[in-house]
Amino acid sequence: MDLTELRQRIDAIDAQMVELFEQRMDICRQVAEYKIAAGKNVLDKSREAQKLEKVRSLASDEFNGFCVVELFEQIMSMSRKLQYRLLMENGRLEKLPFISVDALDVGKARVVFQGAEGAYSQAAMTQYFGESIDSFHVDSFRDAMDAIDEGSADFAVLPIENSTAGIVSEIYDLLQEYENYIVGEQIIKIEHCLLGVPGAKIEDIRTVYSHPQSLMQSAKYLSVQDWRQISMQNNAFAAKKVADDGDKSQAAIASEHAGAVYGLEVLQRKVNHSGTNSTRFIIVSGQKIFRRDAGKIAICFEVPHESGSLYHMLSHFIYNHLNMTKIESRPIEDRNWEYRFFIDFEGNLADSAVKNALRGLREEARNMKILGNY
Structure with a gap:
């Protein structure tokens, strides 16, 4: 034939x-x-x-x-x-335990951010909530989550992803661990400066302090300098240390705003090599709420350690014509070579297609959790 x-x-x-x-x-x-x-x-x-x-x-x-x-x-x-x-x-279909609201109630809200005065998280907070918001800062991301749990804060502002350095993995783990939920996001442009004490010059610098991601984002600039690089928990902490020590041989990589807060001088602007470097911050609440105009949903789940299991989970998005915008994986503690998947997709919890997809995922995946609709 x-x-x-x-x-x-x-x-x-x-x-x-x-x-x-x-x-x-x-x-x-x-x-x-x-x-x-x-x-x-x-x-x-x-x-x-x-x-x-x-x-x-x-x-x-x-x-x-x-x-x-x-x-x-x-x-x-x-x-x-x-x-x-x-x-x-x-x-x-089971009713989802989330309540829709017209807007977040931020009139008398108290907001927590990680870091110190001058941190990028503070900048993200003021852009989202306004300059007059009642706020305080804590040392760690876990402290911020605890502040919501304890009721000392209504919202937390946390960095979850940088366009150059990638995800902040600890935030993903904390979202799975705590009963706190994403209700908003704020993206800010990152422009790192080299900051020194008044009177210092670039040729004086021997040691530079910054957050590990900021050091990585500035790697091209730092590669031509014979400087000792020391990681700090936060860029603002790095600026504060340089200011407190008053040593001309020390510099911090942080925002120009952080330099102004701690009385440092800008020795070099735009030391991060990407001109489009941005960080996405999430707004987290202890309430299961979502705005009626929310358009992005974040979930996490585990899958059986079997061939094709992730593929079958993702097929629920295809069948319901939902656009998945992001997928990340994190290792599951005490279970070697098994992973928890974090997914962002477009939609609103009130949409029938979303409800249908979530029903299928809840039945077929392990420990599926809605992290927020924002």
């Missing part, structure tokens, strides 16, 4: 497969109606495992058996998604 005839035979088989697929999905719809009436869960792992083993045994060889299992995994995944949609249409 020539190629045209072979393709015609494939087309005929494909038409039969589509017809049989639609018959199967119609039966799946009836199964869903039964489960709705009986209050049964959509996912039945033992039944699916038995089914996959059965279809594998029907194949004529090992390769075809592998392919048939992959095909039926997809078919069963589509069946579950159909059933989740029917559950939603019948009002059987």
